[in-house]
Amino acid sequence: MIETRGLRKSFQTGRRRKTATVDAVAGLDLTVAKGEIFGFLGPNGAGKTTTLRMLATLVRPDGGEAVIAGADLRTQQAEVRRNIGYIAQDGGTADDVTAREELVMQARMHGIGKAEAQSRAVAALDAFDLTEYADRNCRTYSGGQRRRVDIALGVIHRPKVLFLDEPTSGLDPQSRSHLWDEIRRLRSEGMTVFLTTHYLDEADALCDRIAIIDGGGTVAEGTPAALKRSIAGEVVTVGVTDAEVAAKASEVLAGQECVRSAELREDGGLRLSVDVGETAMPQIMRALADAGIELATIELHRPTLDDVFLAKTGRSLRES
Amino acid sequence: MKTLRDTWLVFQRHLLLMARSPLSIVLGVAQPVVYLALFAPLLKPALASMGAGSMTDAYRIYVPGMLVALALGGGLYVGFGLLAELSSGVIERARVTPVSRVALLLGRALRDVVTLVIQAGIIIVLSMPLGLFVRIPDLLLAYVLLALITLGSASISYGIALKVSDPTVLGQLVNNLAQPLMLLSGTLLPLALAPLWLQRAADWNPFSWAVVGMRELFAGHTGDPAVWQSITLMAAVALLALTWSARLFARSVR
Numbered sequence: 370m371i372e373t374r375g376l377r378k379s380f381q382t383g384r385r386r387k388t389a390t391v392d393a394v395a396g397l398d399l400t401v402a403k404g405e406i407f408g409f410l411g412p413n414g415a416g417k418t419t420t421l422r423m424l425a426t427l428v429r430p431d432g433g434e435a436v437i438a439g440a441d442l443r444t445q446q447a448e449v450r451r452n453i454g455y456i457a458q459d460g461g462t463a464d465d466v467t468a469r470e471e472l473v474m475q476a477r478m479h480g481i482g483k484a485e486a487q488s489r490a491v492a493a494l495d496a497f498d499l500t501e502y503a504d505r506n507c508r509t510y511s512g513g514q515r516r517r518v519d520i521a522l523g524v525i526h527r528p529k530v531l532f533l534d535e536p537t538s539g540l541d542p543q544s545r546s547h548l549w550d551e552i553r554r555l556r557s558e559g560m561t562v563f564l565t566t567h568y569l570d571e572a573d574a575l576c577d578r579i580a581i582i583d584g585g586g587t588v589a590e591g592t593p594a595a596l597k598r599s600i601a602g603e604v605v606t607v608g609v610t611d612a613e614v615a616a617k618a619s620e621v622l623a624g625q626e627c628v629r630s631a632e633l634r635e636d637g638g639l640r641l642s643v644d645v646g647e648t649a650m651p652q653i654m655r656a657l658a659d660a661g662i663e664l665a666t667i668e669l670h671r672p673t674l675d676d677v678f679l680a681k682t683g684r685s686l687r688e689s
Numbered sequence: 690m691k692t693l694r695d696t697w698l699v700f701q702r703h704l705l706l707m708a709r710s711p712l713s714i715v716l717g718v719a720q721p722v723v724y725l726a727l728f729a730p731l732l733k734p735a736l737a738s739m740g741a742g743s744m745t746d747a748y749r750i751y752v753p754g755m756l757v758a759l760a761l762g763g764g765l766y767v768g769f770g771l772l773a774e775l776s777s778g779v780i781e782r783a784r785v786t787p788v789s790r791v792a793l794l795l796g797r798a799l800r801d802v803v804t805l806v807i808q809a810g811i812i813i814v815l816s817m818p819l820g821l822f823v824r825i826p827d828l829l830l831a832y833v834l835l836a837l838i839t840l841g842s843a844s845i846s847y848g849i850a851l852k853v854s855d856p857t858v859l860g861q862l863v864n865n866l867a868q869p870l871m872l873l874s875g876t877l878l879p880l881a882l883a884p885l886w887l888q889r890a891a892d893w894n895p896f897s898w899a900v901v902g903m904r905e906l907f908a909g910h911t912g913d914p915a916v917w918q919s920i921t922l923m924a925a926v927a928l929l930a931l932t933w934s935a936r937l938f939a940r941s942v943r
Binding site (some may be wrong): 425426427447450451453454455457459460461462463465466470474475477478479480506522526 | 691702778779780786
């Protein structure tokens with residue numbers, strides 16, 4: 370649904386003689402399949418918004434190519450615009466108009482006739498739980514309500530692809546999960562969603578696939594689960610009664626197929642690297658029981674996307 | 690055709706926004722009303738040089754000039770609204786739709802014309818008890834002239850706003866532009882008082898021609914050459930300014 374090859378954009382910074390060229394996006398290759406929620410994860414300044422704005426026809430790329438819903442970004446802008454919805458980070462609703470008025474207007478800007486625009490607005494208000502506030506000025510909305518209006522505006526023309534820039538930035542947890550549900554609903558209706566985020570949990574919980582971007586290029590791409598597995602695998606920590614037992618347990622477990630390596634820790638625990646924690650844990654427990662070793666504790670630690678980011682860039686996303 | 694439809698659409702939206710905050714229209718007339726009440730009596734002796742023998746005559750000369758000043762001054766400040774909308778993301782939302790780019794600007798400029806028509810109406814009604822008199826055909830022509838002036842000044846303001854993209858700079862630039870343009874058109878002080886070089890300089894100010902044309906209309910001299918000259922000139926200015934700012938806008942928002 371979205372395919373980019375070598376997409377580039379650089380900006381001039383500074384003025385007069387002290388200009389410098391900053392490569393905001395440096396040769397981006399991406400493929401997003403139909404009907405998936407694709408997340409673009411990275412720190413601020415990584416080039417996420419620039420990429421999104423290029424794909425949404427708002428910024429002209431310096432080089433490279435992109436095809437969105439079958440239309441060439443460079444030569445068929447009007448066609449691209451027909452097929453996409455774009456929701457900026459700060460939204461874009463006027464204070465003194467109502468959600469209904471904004472929705473009708475947006476539909477009409479897409480070339481939809483008046484009567485049809487009105488009925489679509491009613492449907493959108495209903496779908497996004499906004500009917501109750503439909504005729505109040507946008508000024509009076511809460512952050513979460515306003516964000517839902519933004520998304521309703523972005524999909525009023527039923528686009529094939531929806532671009533969302535930091536959709537839940539600044540929202541309270543309840544509004545966030547409500548918004549995630551709305552985004553999932555759009556996917557279930559067949560829409561392809563491309564979003565940027567700097568929240569690890571959002572990338573993890575919401576996205577089917579993510580690309581980690583840093584310094585204008587992708588450093589990793591895949592499903593959140595695969596990305597996390599790719600770096601260190603998962604770790605199961607086993608606690609037993611004393612050091613002697615631990616040594617014996619280590620011997621037993623080192624022979625298990627699911628265990629990549631076993632390491633005795635100073636506190637008497639046993640650190641096991643495994644591929645997939647959920648399936649390894651029962652096997653470990655069974656092996657220990659068969660060897661007559663009593664298990665005190667067992668704990669699964671999964672690497673987070675931050676661990677992935679750390680492994681790929683040497684920095685933590687939380688710090689950057 | 691699509692541009693026309695889109696312009697109408699954008700115009701409707703801005704009209705709606707305007708109707709939601711009618712205060713701005715009223716506040717826009719506040720200054721001219723104060724001028725009307727305070728300046729005109731002061732200027733009566735000065736306006737005598739232009740043939741004003743009575744207070745009524747003075748208003749007939751002063752009010753048309755002030756209407757031009759209102760169209761010019763009011764129009765030059767509309768760029769602020771554009772900058773606010775650009776930064777709020779409302780325009781960006783329109784940009785990802787296939788809506789005509791020119792329409793996004795033209796629709797706004799037409800809203801500015803409506804604002805002015807309302808404001809000018811208020812001024813004219815307020816001036817009537819003071820002795821202002823104008824026939825309907827002349828009034829309609831005066832409105833055509835005012836609409837053209839507003840289209841021109843609003844377009845110039847949008848153009849500058851897009852060039853500087855900073856409200857503070859825009860404010861200073863517009864101030865520096867509006868003052869000499871108004872002075873050199875004899876709207877606030879009659880140019881008859883000015884030294885010759887200043888009068889010659891005013892000849893180069895298209896808005897000065899507009900003031901002359903407007904005064905002839907309010908004097909009932911519909912056939913005076915100054916009337917069609919000023920309308921033609923203002924149409925040219927409006928067209929040039931609109932083309933310039935629309936191209937600038939289309940390029941900057943793509």
